[in-house]
Amino acid sequence: MPSVVYEQIKASRPLPSPTGIALQILELARRKDSTIEQITRVVESDPATASRLLKLINSPLAGMPRQIASVQRAVALLGVRTTTSLALGFSLVADHRHGQCVAFDYEMFWSDAVGRAAAARHIADRVKNFAPDEAFTCGLLSQIGCLAFATAFPEKYAAMLQAADTDEPQKLATIERTTFNIDRYELTAEMMGDWHIPAIFREAARAQGLPDQANLEPGSRTLIFAKILHLSGVVARILTHPTIYRDMLSALVFEANQLGISPHIYHDVFDAISEEWRQVAGIFSVRTRRVPSLAEMYSLAQERQGALTQQTDTGGLGPQGAAHAARG
Numbered sequence: 001m002p003s004v005v006y007e008q009i010k011a012s013r014p015l016p017s018p019t020g021i022a023l024q025i026l027e028l029a030r031r032k033d034s035t036i037e038q039i040t041r042v043v044e045s046d047p048a049t050a051s052r053l054l055k056l057i058n059s060p061l062a063g064m065p066r067q068i069a070s071v072q073r074a075v076a077l078l079g080v081r082t083t084t085s086l087a088l089g090f091s092l093v094a095d096h097r098h099g100q101c102v103a104f105d106y107e108m109f110w111s112d113a114v115g116r117a118a119a120a121r122h123i124a125d126r127v128k129n130f131a132p133d134e135a136f137t138c139g140l141l142s143q144i145g146c147l148a149f150a151t152a153f154p155e156k157y158a159a160m161l162q163a164a165d166t167d168e169p170q171k172l173a174t175i176e177r178t179t180f181n182i183d184r185y186e187l188t189a190e191m192m193g194d195w196h197i198p199a200i201f202r203e204a205a206r207a208q209g210l211p212d213q214a215n216l217e218p219g220s221r222t223l224i225f226a227k228i229l230h231l232s233g234v235v236a237r238i239l240t241h242p243t244i245y246r247d248m249l250s251a252l253v254f255e256a257n258q259l260g261i262s263p264h265i266y267h268d269v270f271d272a273i274s275e276e277w278r279q280v281a282g283i284f285s286v287r288t289r290r291v292p293s294l295a296e297m298y299s300l301a302q303e304r305q306g307a308l309t310q311q312t313d314t315g316g317l318g319p320q321g322a323a324h325a326a327r328g
Contacts (some may be wrong), residue, residue, distance in 0.1 A: 005182045006190040013152035015191065017087055020293060022091030030196055039080060040072040043087070052090050053083070055283045060276075078133060081198075085137030088195060089117075092144070101150035103158035108240060110286045113140050114237030121326070123228050129221055130228070136223050138201045138225075138282055139232050142208060145187030148247060149176065153229040163316040164276040169233060179316040185209050195216055204229055224259070235270065239277055239291055246301040249294075270294040 002010075009015070017164040018026055024042045026035040043050050050071050057074045058067055068074050093110055120139030149157045156179070164175050173183040175299050182190075206227035207214030211226035221241035234252050238244055256266045274291045281288045292300065 002190055002193060003182065003186065005180075006187065009148075009152055009180075009182070010018055010194075011188075016092055016096055016147050016151050018088050018091045018195070020091065021049050022087040023297065025084050025087045026195060029080055032285065034080070036072065036076055039083060040075050043075060043083070044071050048094075049087055049090055052283055053086060056280070059279055059283065082131075083134040085141070085197070086133075089137060090284070091141045092141075092147075093286065095237065096147055096151070099150055100154035101158045101161075102118070102154075103161040104146075104150040106150075106152075106250075107287055108146075109143070109150075110284065111281065111288060112236045113143060113279045114286050114288075115239040115277045116140065116142055117274075118234040119232035119235035119279055120275045122273045123261070124225075125260065126216070126265075126269060127224065129224055129230060134201070135225075135228060136207070137202050139195065139229065141195075141197070142188060142205050142232070143184060144191055145184035145189075148191060153180070154171045169237075170209055172212055181211075197212050200225060201238065203279050206237055208233065215326055223236055227259055233258060235273055236298070238270075239274060239288075243295050243302050243304075245304065247299060251319065282298055310312055 021042060025039055025067050028039050028042065033103060043053060053071065053074050054068065057064060057077060068077065071164050096106065098106055117136045117140035121132045121136040124135030125132045160175060160179050164172060166172065173185060176183040185206050185208055189202045192202040194207055207226040208229035211223060211230050214225065218221040234255050238248055238301055239253065241248070253266070254262050256263070261269065271293050276286045
């Protein structure tokens with residue numbers, strides 16, 4: 001049942017929502033008597049959606065043995081649920097590339113979202129409890145609450161972001177609860193409910209900030225998927241953040257171990273995610289950047305930590321300044 005706060009926001013404020021073709025597909029997917037053929041006809045009526053769907057299924061991430069030229073075949077292979085979620089994602093990206101919230105980086109938001117999607121797909125493939133395609137689409141939508149705040153409260157959210165002076169998700173979520181009586185995770189879960197995303201994924205999105213502190217049954221599929229989303233966020237932060245620090249990489253290793261993915265395996269997984277991030281971002285027309293391999297990042301982070309330590313040891317003067325000071 002939707003929360004009172006969410007119902008109040010929805011009744012009085014604009015929220016990100018599917019339009020056009022995505023809305024038609026979403027409405028068809030809600031009906032039990034809908035067919036693949038009906039959904040295919042709707043997809044085919046919009047060249048942009050059809051093109052992106054075909055690009056996605058023919059990309060290396062889908063792993064198809066041969067090229068798929070038919071939209072109907074693509075929809076059949078992806079399934080109604082995945083097709084619907086992808087159409088929803090395409091629609092949201094197209095309609096919310098810009099906005100009125102001056103402190104909200106819309107391009108970075110979508111770059112992060114695609115990074116989460118790619119990470120969730122690869123992690124789910126390793127964990128084996130979930131369909132990778134479903135994990136991809138849930139990863140893509142897993143922070144939609146942030147976009148909702150920027151859309152519904154552009155001035156107030158901008159002021160909050162500027163005053164917060166942090167990009168740490170959990171700290172921002174705490175400030176959001178104080179400011180709006182709801183945070184990004186709760187708002188995401190509520191919106192997913194409106195879009196008929198299955199309950200297991202909605203509740204995992206709600207718990208993704210601190211999965212182990214959520215009131216979820218130990219070992220449950222919901223808790224496992226919440227941890228997948230949490231780890232996906234750690235990965236996306238590394239992909240999109242201009243400077244990588246050792247504590248970010250330590251968090252990556254720790255969270256991966258929580259899901260049974262050992263560090264030596266995760267090097268290959270991370271590099272595959274990074275490559276997929278760039279490929280999928282091209283399909284969504286979202287910006288990315290070149291990301292070093294995980295091994296290179298460890299080396300760079302170690303060098304940076306060493307430089308910071310040396311600067312601290314010399315009173316912030318650096319080696320040359322320290323030598324000058326010592327000479328008096």
